[in-house]
Amino acid sequence: MALLDSAIWSEKIFLNGWRAGSAEPTDILEPATGNVLERAGLASADDIHEAAQKAAEAQKAWAATKPAERAAVMRRAGQIFEDHAAELTDWIQRETGAIPAKAGLEITVAANECYDASALPHHSMGDVLTSDEDHWSFARRLPVGVVGVISPFNFPLILSIRSVVPALALGNAVVLKPDPRTPVSGGVMIARALEEAGLPEGVFQMVPGGAEAGAALTEAPEIEVVSFTGSTAAGRKVGEAAGRNLKRVHLELGGNNATVVLPGADVAKAASAGAFGSFLHQGQVCMTTGRHLVHESIAEEYVAALQQKAEQLPLGDPTEENIAIGPVIDEGQRDNIDRIVQQSKDGGAKVVAGGSYDKLFYSPTVITDLTDESPAWSQEIFGPVAPVRTFSTIEEAAEIINASEYGLSVGLLGNVGEAMKLADMVRSGKVHINEQTVSDESNAPFGGFGNSGNGSRIGGYTTNIEAFTEVQWLTMRPEIAPYPF
Ligand code: NAD
16 A cells, blocks of 8 residues: 555644644645645644644653664664655655655665664663762663654755654654645655554654744744754744743754865766765755865866766756756745856856756756855855865865855865865864765764754764753662751
């Protein structure tokens, strides 16, 4: 049976089971064709508050279940993603405009997130402390209660599930608010998988909606921790609301990531890495290579190789054969990409490939002759655009990398010794030597410096335990302690 049988979820939200939301349902559009794929239910602020209350009620019994029971639900959910991979891949391709490789990656990572989460319930939950008092002393980790998750449109499944399943496995309830443009990949899939895996009712709520719904989630008193992935502008608002409400918040925000091509690097391999870094999923990835920093000795050769790639990559509906570049998510996104390219051109930059679009298909673009002020260099583009500049020394490269307001990912291509020196000089949450900037694995800590986030990390056992538990100091002694009065 299909996991995503629309008779179950069409025009519904998942609030103690499938039911109509209080907001008007929305069309789910296929960016490649403009066709309506289905209708999704949307949640109002009241629905979000109800979801948080119901989650808080269900959480206590869930936290009291045996670790083996929580682990088993996670394992079954992982298996469901694997068993339904073909069906889910097709949905991700159509709803997000993804090529098969990107859609397949989302499913693989989702399954791995579930399997990794299945190990969390049996993981050590704290420390035994030494003490100068005559008591035993422990720091033990407890579930926080209800975790709110807000996710974006670009990698909707991974960016939702990477917080949802570790939080659940650790005994929390979760309220997930996916982006209304990708409610199936970012929400319905996870709700259906967890439902089929036997998660008790109420422990997971899935309430799609826009900024207003997200804001309601950050205000809901039952939600103790918010895990937000999205733009820096929205992240600031979420951070402000969380601060006001004394909630802990994990902010995973924007990036303007540099891939550096060091002197002596193999130019053909570097250009392939650079093209992948800038063009995968039409550049709509927080880790996208938004800045190519190429040593002056090989820059001309590198730009020619990148230009050739950009001009040859097949653009079109990603459900057709051999497409490398699909559509961007919507007109707003496309117009923002084009504004950045045109403004940079007006400022003196040279567009050596692309720079134009047809409907939602933006041609892979290579830009040179940029300055610090060019919007294509200084801003996050979130589109298939490769801006290239040169450097002379690794000290200069480090200075240019660190001048960005962001600090999410850096790729260093070429001589490993030089790359190691540069790795020590950059301010970045991730550094990849001889790989480009886009990389994510379920057991690796993920997060950025500067305006890429607030220093939180998600991914890996220790990181996830820190992200989704509270610490309690617990002492015990055999008799009531003696006191001086
Ligand atoms: P966005 O910030 O507009 O939306 C992200 C999510 O936040 C959506 O669910 C949206 O409905 C919600 N939202 C928007 N305003 C809100 C508010 N005031 N309060 C609460 N929720 C709100 O982001 P976008 O433009 O759709 O996504 C792209 C951005 O996300 C890029 O900047 C990209 O770099 C970033 N991103 C970061 C990561 C990461 O892990 N660091 C991963 C993917 C995307």
